Amino acid sequence: MDSVPEILARSGGWATSAQLLRATTRHQLNAAVERGEVERVARGVYGLLSLGPARLAALAYDGVVGYLSAAAAWQLPLLHKLEKPHIIVPVKRRPRAGRPAVLHWAEVTPDERRHRVTGLDRTVVDCTRVLPFGEALAVADAALRSGKLSSAELNAAATRMRGRGCPMALRIAAAATGLAESFLESILRSLLLEAGIDGFEPQVRIEHDGTWMRIDLGHRVLRIALEAEGYDFHGDRIAFAADCRRYDDLVAAGWLVLRFTYSQVLDDPAWVVATIRQAIALRTGHIRLLPSHPRLPLAQRRSG
Known part of the structure; x- marks a missing residue:
């Protein structure tokens, strides 16, 4: 006779007591619950722990x-x-x-x-x-x-x-x-959309001296590149050098590159938007300093 977990696995991870007792005994069912192999999620309903807390809660309700x-x-x-x-x-x-x-x-x-x-x-x-x-x-x-x-x-x-x-x-x-390749890139793009800043496209491909590069968000007309930098970092000299060369190539190709970290995008979106606006103003010939955005220490910004 198959074990209770095996029977449940064949039925999608859960079953009613009536369904189980057609393939096993009440004693085996109670023993499986006592051993922690299965869980009684509601009256007359049993499930495997591998279903996870969300599906077990769905069964319970x-x-x-x-x-x-x-x-x-x-x-x-x-x-x-x-x-x-x-x-x-x-x-x-x-x-x-x-x-x-x-x-x-x-x-x-x-x-x-x-x-x-x-x-x-x-x-x-x-x-x-x-x-x-x-x-x-x-x-x-x-x-x-x-x-x-x-x-x-x-x-x-x-x-x-x-x-x-x-x-x-x-x-x-x-x-x-x-086209968006990361959570942070999507959040950065959402800041542009909410601020009414148009012209930026996701995952723009750029060619320079026979080499193709991709940027997270690019404005083709103004040649402004926005990069959403997550927690990952280059841990060796070769990768670090390649990263530096990539950004140097972007600048040499005529692109203004702005790099925004996870904390900046999530915790200081107003500064991010103001910085992008200033870059646009510089590129369009309206060279002026935008009003500076007061920046609190990170701990105060999160608590406030």
Whole structure:
């Protein structure tokens, strides 16, 4: 006779007690729970721990993993680690008692109930209901970059959306691109969009002396390059030299290069925007110093 975990694995990681008792005994089921091999997530419902806290919570509430938890399940980038799973429960249903979770009441499709997680297109537009513009754009960009969602599908999902967040969903769908290569690049682009700064394109390719280079965001007319620098750094002399040469080549090709770190983009967006505006003013011939943006120490900016 197969073990209880093996039976659950064949049924997608979870099953009701009635389903399990057709293939095993009550004694084996109780023993598997006592050994910690499976978890009783709700009355008459059992699941494997490998399902993870979000799906186990969905089973506990007889709901579906949605919103930010669905984004995590689809491996889309989130700025903050989730403290509680986000679960969608059917409209007008009074949820049964369960583990800590953020509950949302909405209709779900049969396919979503079967897999216990919202589809990728719905996940992206649902995130626009609860995330700031930049973070929602990063989620949408990553979904398009994965190749599992097309721009047409995202726009269709945003058009079908009803209720809170519809204007944001349409705005995100129009701005999202699969060309963005990182969360930080998406956030930097969102600052430009919110500030009304036009002309910058993601992943612009530049040729200089027979060598091709790519920049995160480039303004082809003004030849301004914006680079979003994450936490990664070059740890050896060869890589460091190659990085320096790349930026020297960009300058030699006539490009003004601005490099923004993770902390600058996330913690001091006003300074980032002001710096880009000043670079544009210099390039367009309006050579003037913009009003300086007061910059607080990093700890004060985060606490404030």
